[in-house]
Amino acid sequence: MVKLFNLAVNNEKEILEIIKNREEDLDVINDVKLILEEVKKDKDKALIKFNKLFDKVDITNLKVSKEEIDEAFKLVEEDFIEAIKGSIENVKKYHEKQVKNGYSIIEKNGVFMGQLVTPLQRVGVYVPGGTASYPSSVVMNVIPAEIAGVSEIVMVTPPKNDGSINPYILVAASLAGVSEIYKVGGAQSIGALAYGTETIKNVDKIVGPGNIYVAMAKKLVFGTVDIDMVAGPSEILVIADENSNSKYIAADLMSQAEHDKRAASILLTTSEKLYNEVLEEINIQIKDLERKDIIEESLKNYGMAVICEDINKCIELSNKIAPEHLELMIENPLEYLGSVKNAGSIFLGYYSPEPLGDYYAGPNHVLPTNGTARFSSPLSVDSFIKKSSYLYYSKEELQKVSKNIMILAEKEGLTAHRNSVKVRIDND
């Protein structure tokens, strides 16, 4: 498990290629297209049909009732409620700092312009069902929308056979501020959110993780509505010096590996001794972990350790990989934070493990995966707002700049653009 490389001898390109080549190329586009078309045409009828077909559940009332939510609160443990409330509070505090104001530029002579910031009106959150049912994901997707001022936050999630929804999900949704919940999942639920049905009104944006059908459906409806990024395989990259604790590193690498057999867990270190200790620790700790098989397969294929000359070289390589999660398990992480160019979320020091961020501390756990941290960002309040510009010129000021505008319009061969300025100058 966990292949060893040495940056001084191995080809860097070889290391990068292993991480890049994790995409699954499942050919579901045609199935998904058919599902979306049927939902667009038959609306609720199609949703009820696909619920039967895919989720083996026969229900006509898709909307979760207030009674079902009340019932869920009775089913979950008190300490879960306390934990999720603590998480929500921290996530709110972190995201409130992201609220953005517009600006205006006011000049003499009646020139006035600026930027308006407005929330999206209606947003859909997809929440997977079954074993991949994650209350923390509800919190991370809903809170930024709520803080942005989105007035309608709609959740869709596949029901169980008996027509019920996981109570932990319902409690998290209720506490986070979801306004409507519908019992439908898969590509069909994405179609409902994008096109609207009798029961589910269409939204402006769809967020949230899902399986390959959901991901493909989101890609296909993009343009009709906005979507968050389609998540690829995820990764953790740990940079550790010789003083770092091998127990912690082993645990953190496996916490990423348990997500998915395509997850990549990467250790960059200055110490080959540490690598050997980490290997030993993995072999000890893995025995007690429920998802042992996934961890083993993931580490076998995409577990890597790279010995680097110094921490700066580790950071350089990390910037090329652009990991979703970056742990700087080194003595003085702040000395290197400024050199990090590409990373979704950065965990500093020995006591800030990835799960602290995944569940609790405040930063979002919806992060750019598979090297996309080169150009994209964690989910945030910005993901749920839009901007408009506005512009006012007085007659006198328009006259002053009219010559320049008309020259530029002329050079582009757009005489109707030129004319729009000209009529205002000529006719007064």
Add this chain to the structure above:
Amino acid sequence: MVKLFNLAVNNEKEILEIIKNREEDLDVINDVKLILEEVKKDKDKALIKFNKLFDKVDITNLKVSKEEIDEAFKLVEEDFIEAIKGSIENVKKYHEKQVKNGYSIIEKNGVFMGQLVTPLQRVGVYVPGGTASYPSSVVMNVIPAEIAGVSEIVMVTPPKNDGSINPYILVAASLAGVSEIYKVGGAQSIGALAYGTETIKNVDKIVGPGNIYVAMAKKLVFGTVDIDMVAGPSEILVIADENSNSKYIAADLMSQAEHDKRAASILLTTSEKLYNEVLEEINIQIKDLERKDIIEESLKNYGMAVICEDINKCIELSNKIAPEHLELMIENPLEYLGSVKNAGSIFLGYYSPEPLGDYYAGPNHVLPTNGTARFSSPLSVDSFIKKSSYLYYSKEELQKVSKNIMILAEKEGLTAHRNSVKVRIDND
């Protein structure tokens, strides 16, 4: 030309449908896939081949030289240089207000977290060639990237038969701050920017308008790199009261219509008299306009006037249409600005016509089209930055929250996540 509706009698849905149904469904996906694959494989060789095949130009040196740029400055008129410089200055001033800082949250007991904002490193700007060669588009795409701090701004544009580039484009690019320019266009240039070739290093994001091949290529490489939105058919919506000047309205509707036969030009007004005057004015002014044929076809298919009971009703309908450009040609536009929910750019009063914004005043002219202002925004400095979160907890603080994290991890069945916290608590 310009169909008349009355909101009191016509079905609103009918009006919205006309605007929505402007998408061209050109089936170029397979051609574009082949081009991209060949560029990925053969790199420069493929670019040289496609230059010959599509642009009828036989060149081996793809990079524009400093001499060619110097030469371009000699070929363009002094008043063009002055006009484009004025435009650049205003666009800079408007976009500088968008520069975003990170933030940090520092709490007692060694809890420390925040958001880093960093520029994208390398960005590609596509600039169309031929008749659709727009220096203003160079300015609008390059300046926000430059202000964001992007260090490498690369431009690609198809060369003319003789291997040269439109000198107005070269001058605009040079003044705006483009760092490299390459003579290649079409889907092949998008492939080069996404995958890299011997001559053109791959980028992190591709922006800029193009034909259907370019748009499809951008869609297909999205994920490997980021892209700006794929622009659909554009529109102007003018809201006018009975005091509004029909000459101005006619001119502005046609300035949008000349772009494209799929452009929509929409007048919402309280006055049917005004509508009739606007029609007359169109018939007078159109005679002198070079793109008369495009204007006529566009207005015939997508020109609309809707009589509304009052200005509030106009605004309501406009919010549903979510126009790219919204002109409030009314007496007190500021009284209504706060009610505008969905619009790319808003032009206030009688002397702020769309071309003032397209060319000169400062706001960006790259705007969400075809109703996407419901969920997306003008191109801005935000389009060229990315964010990362960072997080530090002390040992004591991790211990305090460890119980809550472990409960949440357990409920999600992720025991390796739980373990990552547990090893840090147990082993000290």
